[in-house]
Amino acid sequence: MTNIATTAADSATMFRRNLLHMLRYPGLTVFVIGIPVLLLLLFVYVFGGTLGAGLPGGGNGASQQYLAYVVPGILLIGVAGIANGASIGIAQDMTEGIVARFRSMAISRAAVLNGHVLGNTVQGLLCLAIVLGVGLLMGFRPAAGPLAWLVLAAFLALVCYSISxxxxxxxxxxxxxxxASNWPMIFTLLPFLGSGFVPTASMPGWLQWFADAQPFTPFIETARALLAGRAPSAGDGWWSLIWCTGFIALGYAWARRLYERKSV
Known part of the structure; x- marks a missing residue:
């Protein structure tokens, strides 16, 4: 087989390994799903009335209005949780010696990394589907049509993949x-410092600048527009693609360099 075919076959094997690991050790998956669900319940039922009243047009039904506003931010909190799981998963493999064994076998070096990233992307989409389902049970009624749902699924998969x-x-x-569990905490903080829970226009000037410039605000605004059944703004859409491309390039180059260095 060619190098590309070999890498693809080995990546598929490593991908199946990570899926089986996810099924046999569901504790991390439950934790990753549980945090955004708890945050959704907390922000809607405890803070939703007050925060919803502060939204444009807020008034009667402020909690339900805030539910529609906050769901995209909670979805991106779920993506941040997947980053934590990805970091912990590869760290366990590195410290327990299984990666050293993979290096001694005729396995494509990129396949080990690909398997972790693809496995965590699937885990992320599962998490986001459950969080969205909880939102629907709470009364969230998105206006997205079939095409918008497909675009949203593809977009969230891309974000999960790049962050992973x-x-x-x-x-x-x-x-x-x-x-390893501490590093990805920055991804958990960014939705709070963006437009996930309140409009960035309500923030102090210096913080508003940061909130608008950081990657999670265009991610959230793109998801919010698609759930509302409208096209994302050109700025949010393009910046989301730019950030995702940058994360993939940075993460792949960094991870591959570390893998090669530790293989010597």
Whole structure:
């Protein structure tokens, strides 16, 4: 087989390994799903009335209005949780010696990394589907049509995939599993410092600048527009693609360099 075919076959094997690991050790998956669900319940039922009243047009039904506003931010919190799982997963493999064994076998080096990233992307989409289902049970009624749903699914898959690459590199650079769990915390903070929970226009000027410039705000606004059944703004759409491309390039180059260096 050609190098590309070999890498694809080995990546599929590593992908199946990560899916089986996810099924046999569901604790991390439950944790990744549980955090955004709890945040959704907390922000809607505890803070929703007050925060919803502050939205444009807020008034009667403020909690339900806030539910529609906050769901995209909670979805991106779920993506941040997947980053944590990706970092922990590769760190466990690195510290337990299984990666060293893979290096001694006739396996494409890129396949080990691809398997983790693809597995975490699937785990991320599962998490987001459950979080969205909880939102629907709470009364969320998106206006998205069939095409918008397809675009949203593809967009969220791309975000999960790109963030997973950076998270895998973070996990490989960590000396312990505990350290690997700390690195991706920045991804959890960014939705709070963006437009996930309140409009950026309500923030102080210096913080508004950061909120508008960081990657999770265009991610959230793109998801929010698609769920509302309208096309994302050109700025949000293009910046989302630029950030995703940058994350993939950075994460792949960083992870591959670490893998090659530790293979010597």
């Amino acid at each position: 690459w950076v998270a895998v590199a973070m996990g490989m650079s960590s000396k312990t599993v505990e350290a």
